[in-house]
Amino acid sequence: xxxxxxxxxxxxxxxxxxxxxxxxxxxxxxxxxxxxxxxxxxxxxxxxxxxxxxxxxxxxxxxxxxxxxxxxxxxxxxxxxxxxxxxxxxxxxxxxxxxxxxxxxxxxxxxxxxxxxxxxxxxxxxxxxxxxxxxxxxxxxxxxxxxxxxxxxxxxxxxxxxxxxxxxxxxxxxxxxxxxxxxxxxxxxxxxxxxxxxxxxxxx
Amino acid sequence: xxxxxxxxxxxxxxxxxxxxxxxxxxxxxxxxxxxxxxxxxxxxxxxxxxxxxxxxxxxxxxxxxxxxxxxxxxxxxxxxxxxxxxxxxxxxxxxxxxxxxxxxx
Numbered sequence: 001x002x003x004x005x006x007x008x009x010x011x012x013x014x015x016x017x018x019x020x021x022x023x024x025x026x027x028x029x030x031x032x033x034x035x036x037x038x039x040x041x042x043x044x045x046x047x048x049x050x051x052x053x054x055x056x057x058x059x060x061x062x063x064x065x066x067x068x069x070x071x072x073x074x075x076x077x078x079x080x081x082x083x084x085x086x087x088x089x090x091x092x093x094x095x096x097x098x099x100x101x102x103x104x105x106x107x108x109x110x111x112x113x114x115x116x117x118x119x120x121x122x123x124x125x126x127x128x129x130x131x132x133x134x135x136x137x138x139x140x141x142x143x144x145x146x147x148x149x150x151x152x153x154x155x156x157x158x159x160x161x162x163x164x165x166x167x168x169x170x171x172x173x174x175x176x177x178x179x180x181x182x183x184x185x186x187x188x189x190x191x192x193x194x195x196x197x198x199x200x201x202x203x204x
Numbered sequence: 205x206x207x208x209x210x211x212x213x214x215x216x217x218x219x220x221x222x223x224x225x226x227x228x229x230x231x232x233x234x235x236x237x238x239x240x241x242x243x244x245x246x247x248x249x250x251x252x253x254x255x256x257x258x259x260x261x262x263x264x265x266x267x268x269x270x271x272x273x274x275x276x277x278x279x280x281x282x283x284x285x286x287x288x289x290x291x292x293x294x295x296x297x298x299x300x301x302x303x304x305x306x307x308x309x
Contacts, residue, residue, distance in 0.1 A: 063224065097226055178223055178230035185221040190253035195287055197218035200225040200235050201246040 043105035061136040072129035088160030
């Protein structure tokens, strides 16, 4: 929650225009078994990853949420399989509501490696995707490798509940109650001879 | 339109309050208090310092959300014109132009 002109201003300047309404999350099992790789390429191999992260941090600051960096590669089987984790009902809303997602392509551990190191990430074969959580100021809060997501009953499968626990542990605190914030805005408006432009939004 | 150009225009007229409708306790109830029926997000309402609604983003075709097409620009302009006490016609034109420019990016 923010009490500033910045939100609308950014939206009007095209930097934070809300995306179109999101479809409801697809239901998927908590334990994600090996499945045919999804065709979706989420890692942009030509993107300026540093700029992507900076934009995500700025956007997260607008919504008082956090950033989840996913370091991986499109042709890495584990990275492809991991996509199903995000669709699991236990965690899908967290990805949508509580985090700005950034996918950084690391190729065959030969791309954006220095950038990863700058976030304290040392990437290793067989440990992709790797996840870094940042706060809304860009400070590193937590790291986790996909190897930590392995199911307790099937090492070849990811456990979405483990991802959910990781995200829950490090998500931003809930915004303060609206009542006092709204009252403060009304008081400010009265003092300054203005009106209050109330914008009900959601991080997604 | 650059942020530095838009911010002073909005600040002439409004205190901007962005609320997280999903996570902020009480946001949904506050919205309901201004909505005859539930609207999608984003949804906007301009209120006086006494908390009385002046106009909201529900236009002739429903909630405009973030204005992105001519009919939505038109309703957003209506919102500004109905609420204005300090904004000039030129200010409003500049704000609408900034929306159009943002959507062309």
